[in-house]
Amino acid sequence: MDLAKDIKELPDSEAFQILAESPISMVLTDPGIEDNPIVYVNRAFERVTGYSASAAVGRNCRFLQGAETDPEDVRRIQQALADKTETTVDILNYGADGAPFLNRLLLSPIYDRDGNLRHFLGIQKRLTETEAQNSVNVTQHTIRELKHRVKNHLAMIVSMIRLQGRSASGVEAASSLARRVESLQLLYDELSDPSSGAGKRDGNVSLGAYISRLVNTTAHLDGRAGVRVNMDVDDATCNSEQAAKIGLVVSEIVTNALQHAFEGREEGLLDVRMTAQGDDIVEIVVADDGVGLPEDTSWPSRESVGGRVVTGLLQELRAERDVTSGPNGTTIRLKIPVTTEDD
Ligand SMILES: Cc1cc2nc3c(=O)[nH]c(=O)nc-3n(C[C@H](O)[C@H](O)[C@H](O)COP(=O)(O)O)c2cc1C
Incomplete structure (x- = not known):
């Protein structure tokens, strides 16, 4: 039996809908705009950070950082963005309620077909206490x-x-x-x-x-x-x-x-x-x-x-x-x- 025949490929729009609702927090920023602001956040971002899409879009993601964020982690992000390389950093962030959490942030540049940098994708995961201790x-x-x-x-x-x-x-x-x-x-x-x-x-x-x-x-x-x-x-x-x-x-x-x-x-x-x-x-x-x-x-x-x-x-x-x-x-x-x- 050819299983693949029975499986219908999801159209992009539907897949996108599903991803938007996934538990994985996602952010897109536009480096073509001054200060690389957020242009999209999914629902999970709102749940992880407590900030609504309307409160986040238009701002640089650094608003999630605060007093105890390690400047060394920020420097590593800056470097990866400047080099346009993928990176993962566990960085201390603060939710809308002011409570700190360790955020495992994965950053990746996104290029169009012509090889031009269009966006950066950020995937955020709020680490549990045990995960944070092993970070x-x-x-x-x-x-x-x-x-x-x-x-x-x-x-x-x-x-x-x-x-x-x-x-x-x-x-x-x-x-x-x-x-x-x-x-x-x-x-x-x-x-x-x-x-x-x-x-x-x-x-x-x-x-x-x-x-x-x-x-x-x-x-x-x-x-x-x-x-x-x-x-x-x-x-x-x-x-x-x-x-x-x-x-x-x-x-x-x-x-x-x-x-x-x-x-x-x-x-x-x-x-x-x-x-x-x-x-x-x-x-x-x-x-x-x-x-x-x-x-x-x-x-x-x-x-x-x-x-x-x-x-x-x-x-x-x-x-x-x-x-x-x-x-x-x-x-x-x-x-x-x-x-x-x-x-
Ligand atoms: C797509 C994307 C997602 C980001 N997500 C976060 C994040 O969740 N938390 C965070 O502290 N910084 C995040 N940053 C990093 C900050 O926006 C900023 O680049 C970093 O603070 C270094 O730059 P700065 O020194 O100008 O603040 C993200 C950056 C990009 C491009």
Whole structure:
């Protein structure tokens, strides 16, 4: 049986009708007109973007972009249009209701029979959350962010090396520095650990998990026999910039306590607590039952490099601090405002 014989070819007009109603959003622009405006949108475009045909026709498609659209994605589109090549870009767009969505945009030049460029065709697909997470663009975006962060952290390390350079002892200086770099390294472990939950792709850090990791590692490296480290941390999320600073401060306090608070003691307890107060404040309390700060010393010390590093970091974090110290030990209480990357 010849099936093809029974199949009637759809006339163009009918096929066009069907395509116009398809779930695939389509746009045609006319590059022959100033600023390459939209000359046609199908019904699906109206559904995907929330803009009616009459609101879209006559405008350049860039009206779908907004504050958080990555200029690098726009640049790639510009380049493809200038080169008259086909391209696919996942670009952040905004619907008529103002809500952002990741748009997988396929662009293609359309030529007439004589080879003249007549139109550009744009096909839009609103990506689901899972598709968006696997988007190559989003990965590239994350890598760019990461580079930016590494640069900032390296700048932090360099400024700590400079501070340390002015102080005396070489071996001690190197080991303090190594510890500070290590606290940043643990932050990267936390950022790249797939098992440690959400928030990784957006540059936010689970502060509770990070601080636990950090305190455990510090206690392991600097721990003393007979001194127990107790830890109780809530979960809280903040951006990686703040996490880096908070990590450095906690590492400094815990190391300091382990090195000096229990001098001449057989036993002791170091207690680290972090409590989330709503979404935007964390309270960190580090308490030891050791010998207390020396009489003429305040915390953070103005004399030591560690003290100066902490002072600078607490200022940048806009943290409030409250320190009590006596013969029964020292308690350092910090209240730190935190934000996440998309706040
Ligand atoms: C056919 C066509 C469809 C387009 N669709 C979109 C779109 O859905 N979302 C978007 O952000 N940009 C879209 N653009 C890209 C913008 O119209 C514009 O070309 C881009 O922003 C780069 O140019 P500009 O720097 O002048 O804004 C489309 C372009 C063409 C030609």
